[in-house]
Structure formats: C-alpha cells, structure tokens
Amino acid sequence: MMDYKKTLNDFIFYIIAEKGLLRNTVLAYKADVLKFINFAEKKRVPLESFEHNDITDFLWEMKTKGLKPRSIFRVMESLRQFYKFLNSEDLTENNPTLYLAAPRIPENLPDVLTFDEVDLLLNSVNDYDEVHVRNKAMLELLYATGLRVSELINLKFSDINLEDCFLRIIGKGSKERLVPFGNKAKIFIDIYLKKRKRCLSVDDHIFISRLGKKLSRIEFWRQLKNIAKNTGINKNITPHTLRHSFATHLLKGGADIRFVQEMLGHVSITTTQIYTHLDKDRIVQQHKKFHPRG
Structure with missing residues (x-):
C-alpha cells in the first residue's frame, strides 16, 4: 500500500x-x-x-x-x-476517473458595458490632479488592453513601450504576452507620468498611491466604485467589467477570436468563447444578412 x-x-x-x-x-x-x-x-x-x-x-x-x-x-x-x-509514477495501473461525467454548471455571463456606457465612465473623470489623472489613465488602459486588475497594478516601466504602444505582460502561469494599446490610452498615460510624483517604491511601479507606493487592487477597486457611482450606470462595475467589455466589443467589431484569446491571455479558447454568447443581436443580424432565407 x-x-x-x-x-x-x-x-x-x-x-x-x-x-x-x-x-x-x-x-x-x-x-x-x-x-x-x-x-x-x-x-x-x-x-x-x-x-x-x-x-x-x-x-x-x-x-x-x-x-x-x-x-x-x-x-x-x-x-x-x-x-x-x-x-x-507506476503507483497504479488503474484510473477510475476516466469516464466521470461533468456536472452541469450554470452559465454566469459577466456584466458588460455598452459603448455609450464605456464612454460615460471614461469621460466622467475630468479633474486634472495627480490622482484623477492616474485613475483616468488606468481606466483607459484597462479598456484598451483587457488586462486583469492584478496585471494593471503590477505594471512597471520596463513593461511598457510608449513609443510603439504595447505592453509586455507576465500573466497566469508565468505566460508572457504582448498587448497593444491605442492613442487615447497613450495620451492619458503621458499626462499622468508628467504629473506623477517620484516613486518611492524600489520596484518602480507605474501606478502609485498618494504616498508613492504601488497602488493596491483594493484601493483601485474603491476608486472605480466611486467613479461608477457618479455616472448613474445601473450595473455592478468592477475592474473585470472593463475586461469583459473590451473582449465583447472587439468580437462585436469583427475581431478574430484567437486574437482576442491572445490579448486576454487565455490558455484555452473555450474561456474566450463566453464572450461570443453575449452578443445575441449580432448573431441574429449575421444570420439575416448571410443566410439565403434570412
């Protein structure tokens, strides 16, 4: 035994x-x-x-x-x-798990913002002190890249290429990926970095607190909650909501699902496929447009 x-x-x-x-x-x-x-x-x-x-x-x-x-x-x-x-390890030749039937798991689709709601959220940060500009830059970058909040707050200067607009991300399972971002995010990162105080952290993180330390995920979540509350959007908005919206809007715009998978850092494409379930209207429109009896 x-x-x-x-x-x-x-x-x-x-x-x-x-x-x-x-x-x-x-x-x-x-x-x-x-x-x-x-x-x-x-x-x-x-x-x-x-x-x-x-x-x-x-x-x-x-x-x-x-x-x-x-x-x-x-x-x-x-x-x-x-x-x-x-x-x-040759500890047994037996494998009683081979024919196990998986339990039926209820599908919990994530909250997703509309294009107008994203605009409302991102444009609601209008003040130009360091904290507000930091929050604006973080929100723009979240929506531009679909990063996980842990990846966002851990960004260092060595991870970002502002000239060519891409990030080097080490995600789950220590997998590395390159993620591009657009001009809007670049503009607000530039503005933030000009206002940003000298970082006191030896790790040289980009997004820092008032004290010059790396921003915690709890603090960013709290800031986002306050911003969302003032927009009047009746949805539970978290950092992950912008990740979900990023993926859904890319697919809605016609992006290849494998490109979205790579951007999100998903190991399996089945994880990415949940976002194709969110856009039922587009599926109906595509059917009407391309089916001979649509």
Missing part, C-alpha cells in the same frame, strides 16, 4: 514543477486530494484499487456537504490530475 503522505507531497511537487500551476490552484488541488485520501482511509479501500463507483461515492459525499457544481467540477479535475500522476 502506498505512503499517502509522501504520495500527496510528490503530487504537489509534480503539479508545481510540471504543470506550472498558480499557488491558489495548487492549494485547491492539495485540499481536494487530501479530502479524497481521508475518504479512502475511512472507506478502507486503497487508492490503487478504487473503481468508478468509489469515485462517484466520494463526489456524492462532497455534494451532500454543500459543494456547488463548479467546485465539484474542480474536485474532479484534481482527481484526474492525481490519477494521471499515479499512473505516470
């Missing part, structure tokens, strides 16, 4: 070294597999002898404890990776 503690530690090393997963994902996988190991010990069945029914019993137990379909889906993926590891 395998040493479960050692096996779990080896598995964690495997998904860090071989898969390059993020810390939060690694912790989630570890917690899922630990629960699974505890279940196996309670059931008194060695993992190498587990069958399909044993896996479904474990998933059912997770469901009865209140786990939602999305979380159960993640647990299933954790177990798939775990058994893949066990197989690769």
Whole structure:
C-alpha cells in the first residue's frame, strides 16, 4: 500500500514543477486530494484499487456537504490530475476517473458595458490632479488592453513601450504576452507620468498611491466604485467589467477570436468563447444578412 503522505507531497511537487500551476490552484488541488485520501482511509479501500463507483461515492459525499457544481467540477479535475500522476509514477495501473461525467454548471455571463456606457465612465473623470489623472489613465488602459486588475497594478516601466504602444505582460502561469494599446490610452498615460510624483517604491511601479507606493487592487477597486457611482450606470462595475467589455466589443467589431484569446491571455479558447454568447443581436443580424432565407 502506498505512503499517502509522501504520495500527496510528490503530487504537489509534480503539479508545481510540471504543470506550472498558480499557488491558489495548487492549494485547491492539495485540499481536494487530501479530502479524497481521508475518504479512502475511512472507506478502507486503497487508492490503487478504487473503481468508478468509489469515485462517484466520494463526489456524492462532497455534494451532500454543500459543494456547488463548479467546485465539484474542480474536485474532479484534481482527481484526474492525481490519477494521471499515479499512473505516470507506476503507483497504479488503474484510473477510475476516466469516464466521470461533468456536472452541469450554470452559465454566469459577466456584466458588460455598452459603448455609450464605456464612454460615460471614461469621460466622467475630468479633474486634472495627480490622482484623477492616474485613475483616468488606468481606466483607459484597462479598456484598451483587457488586462486583469492584478496585471494593471503590477505594471512597471520596463513593461511598457510608449513609443510603439504595447505592453509586455507576465500573466497566469508565468505566460508572457504582448498587448497593444491605442492613442487615447497613450495620451492619458503621458499626462499622468508628467504629473506623477517620484516613486518611492524600489520596484518602480507605474501606478502609485498618494504616498508613492504601488497602488493596491483594493484601493483601485474603491476608486472605480466611486467613479461608477457618479455616472448613474445601473450595473455592478468592477475592474473585470472593463475586461469583459473590451473582449465583447472587439468580437462585436469583427475581431478574430484567437486574437482576442491572445490579448486576454487565455490558455484555452473555450474561456474566450463566453464572450461570443453575449452578443445575441449580432448573431441574429449575421444570420439575416448571410443566410439565403434570412
């Protein structure tokens, strides 16, 4: 019988070294597999002898404890990776996860701003002191590039090329991508940098607080909430709303989905495809325009 503690530690090393997963994902996988190991010990069945029914019993137990379909889906993926590891290490020839049916996950479509709402939001920052100009530059850059808020606040001077208007981004999984931005964003970044005080941070971040330190994501979120409140837009506007709007508006304008995938830093195109579901009007128009009986 395998040493479960050692096996779990080896598995964690495997998904860090071989898969390059993020810390939060690694912790989630570890917690899922630990629960699974505890279940196996309670059931008194060695993992190498587990069958399909044993896996479904474990998933059912997770469901009865209140786990939602999305979380159960993640647990299933954790177990798939775990058994893949066990197989690769010749710890078992068995893989009871092969034919697991994924739970039906309700589709939560993100809030997206219209073109007019984006204009209203971006044009609502009119003051020209350092903080307001910083906020304006950040909002323009978010909408111009579709960055994640963590990528935005971590931008350094070495990441931006103002002359050619592109950013070098290290995203999830340490994947590097180049993201262009337009003239509007460039103009307000230039204005901000002329007003910006000397950065006190040794990391040389572009967007800083009043104290000259790197701006936190919480502070930027708070600033955005205050700006959005004054626009009267009746939507829950977060930094991610501009990312969603960026992707949706690009696709609505006819951009190739693989270009949008690259800009967003999505590993899988299926993640990007959610934005094609948001523009039902365009789908109807395209059908009417191109179908012979439209």
